Amino acid sequence: MVSERGLDVLRAIVQDYVATREPVGSKSIVERHAFGVSAATIRNDMALLEDEELISAPHTSSGRVPTDKGYRVFVDHLAELRPLSTAQRNAIATFLEAPADLDDLLARTVRVLTQVTGQVALVQYPSFERANVTHIELVHLGGPRVVVILVTDTGRVSQRIASLGTDLDDADVATLRAQVSVLVTGGSVQEGLGKIAHTLAETPTRSPREDAASRALLAAVAEELEEFRQDRLVMAGAANLARRESDFQGSIYPLLEAIEEQVTLLKLMTEMAADAEGLAVSIGRENEAFGLSEASVVTSGYAGTIGEARLGLLGPTRMDYATNLSAVRAVAHYLSRLMADDERAR
Known part of the structure; x- marks a missing residue:
């Protein structure tokens, strides 16, 4: 059991060691801190702290440094945090x-x-896992490439370029945007991921070309939603x-x-x-x-x-x-x- 004065000595050792990077001895504690006792008394307190494994002697130094356990006791007994200037x-x-x-x-x-x-x-x-997706936009870059833009109600905006595997025209892009918007907008990121997974598991109902583009887009949106969760x-x-x-x-x-x-x-x-x-x-x-x-x-x-x-x-x-x-x-x-x-x- 460490006494109140023992805790004060530990506090002095931690503070001085942090400030100087030098092992702390009883003489320096008496000189720097107003304990009102002799160096011999401080040495006795330090011996008790060493018995409790709160301080240790590095090599052959006459001074002592805090151990991990000593730092823990110091932190747990911080009377107050040092205010910032x-x-x-x-x-x-x-x-x-x-x-x-x-x-x-x-x-x-x-x-x-x-x-x-x-x-x-x-x-x-x-975490944006519970954020709601408010908007999805597709910007056609020509051929199979689109920019996928997602917006959440937290103000988070993300975008990525996706290749959908087949050449698209503006009508194709509008159709794809409407399809994915129904799945993900108005719900949380987590709910959107669940709906996309369910849709990808279903049997295709569109032409092979349309289905391939749709699946590529859904995979890209899912990857972006996963980024929100991570x-x-x-x-x-x-x-x-x-x-x-x-x-x-x-x-x-x-x-x-x-x-x-x-x-x-x-x-x-x-x-x-x-x-x-x-x-x-x-x-x-x-x-x-x-x-x-x-x-x-x-x-x-x-x-x-x-x-x-x-x-x-x-x-x-x-x-x-x-x-x-x-x-x-x-x-x-x-x-x-x-x-x-x-x-x-x-």
Whole structure:
């Protein structure tokens, strides 16, 4: 059982180690912090913390550094988050102001997060699975090629070029648009996918030429609707890992691989248990199952156009948790507000 003063000593060790990157000794704690006790007393407290595996001695150093367990106790006992400065808050608000579209907004979000914190910034796209498809348009490019445009009630617009396998005229395109519009507009993305799957499973009732074009179009629309359903991340600041490589005992390759593949980070962020304010932290060995045992992830929920998504930071366990938690909370707040304003405007 760690005493109150022991927790204060742990807090001092974490703060000093994060600030200096140097192991922390009892003498420096007495000099930097007003504990009102001798260095010998602090050494006793540090010995108890070491017994609890909250701090450890790197090599032969007389100082101590926090362990993953120590960082966890520190985070769990944070009395308050370190508030962002007025300049930082103004920078966030200004940087996120008047985005061109959702893609632009999320790209700006990760850029400002990595600028404020110096960590890898991550933001999850909101799910559009329950969004309603309001419009589908086909633009004939000549021959068998059309541009397929889908619009949802959340303001999401997507388009792709599809080849329907046979030359078309404007009347063919109009007929195909009417056929697919009946299936997907007015319902959710998920419902549209179900109707398309059912239609593709039916026995053809049109001529081979018409059926081939229709099936090719339905397959293209289904692929686009699947894109709406898939989770994906926008990221920025991967170069910060290389700059802080000395904070990792092993290779940073597993982190770079996770950034490139996304699936691991999405799964980790989804499984992290958030507190009452929507904040969550996963530290070091807590991420071992995801191959990220030398990294920490800090996240906050934000209100997407439909449901909630998450944004966060990825970095070494030696990070400024108080400031980083404040940053993700502040950016999530601005992002939620911008999403709500956009929804009201529509």
